[in-house]
Amino acid sequence: MMLKPPDPTNYLACREHYQCCKYRLLRTEEQLLKIFGVDKLADLQIAMDREMTSKHGKHREIMRLYSLQHDEFAAADDAFDAARMLQRKRIELESLAGAKK
Numbered sequence: 847m848m849l850k851p852p853d854p855t856n857y858l859a860c861r862e863h864y865q866c867c868k869y870r871l872l873r874t875e876e877q878l879l880k881i882f883g884v885d886k887l888a889d890l891q892i893a894m895d896r897e898m899t900s901k902h903g904k905h906r907e908i909m910r911l912y913s914l915q916h917d918e919f920a921a922a923d924d925a926f927d928a929a930r931m932l933q934r935k936r937i938e939l940e941s942l943a944g945a946k947k
Contacts, residue, residue, distance in 0.1 A: 849918050851925035860922075860929035867922040871915040878912060881905055 849867070852859035879885060882893035882905075894912075897903045 851922050854925050854928035857929045857933045860926045864922040864926040867919040871919045874912045874915055
């Protein structure tokens, strides 16, 4: 199940969600690097491709989780980008309102 990002109007929630997704993804990535005995992401991708074509792939579940976490992180990144943009606009409007006083 994919975690839904918070509303971009809530900057802090979006930032927290982004950080959680990022570190969850990095933790799974580290596990996969150890499982396949590689130290580079390019080598990990090759090993996972080999695993997917194998009849007896035993690491498919963690690979599926890794793929899902990539999707979650991409959605969290998009939401955090939108939240940053809204926050900048909010700050600009507050600055303009303060300058007019």
